[in-house]
Amino acid sequence: MSNIVEYNEQKASVNAYPERIVSPPHPGECCLSGMEQVGAVQEDGNWLFVYKRCRTCGYTVRHFLMMSPKALRTMREDILRSMN
Ligand SMILES: [Zn+2]
Known part of the structure; x- marks a missing residue:
């Protein structure tokens, strides 16, 4: 993306x-x-984000929300694996 x-x-x-x-x-x-x-x-790598745009001047940023469900799942699996 x-x-x-x-x-x-x-x-x-x-x-x-x-x-x-x-x-x-x-x-x-x-x-x-x-x-x-x-x-x-949207999803970018491990992160979910939305574009946020200023109504007045049009200034736009990517606003990151949280890690994607896929990234969280991978992280959880890595943690479980490291405990075995
Ligand atoms: Zn503005």
Whole structure:
């Protein structure tokens, strides 16, 4: 899963999720209260995340939620194996 967010201060912000999102490189005051989830929960390696985008300026981040069920299962199996 590649990162679809492009940080660019020359371009206007674009929300073309799930193909791409163009975001300003830095958050502003507006981002403190204006972030909203874009699209569904995604998986990247061992982690689940959502894209969060500011309604006002378009600043976008990947917001990590928790380890994926698969990663947790693998971790549990490793722990059990190490106890045997
Ligand atoms: Zn903002």
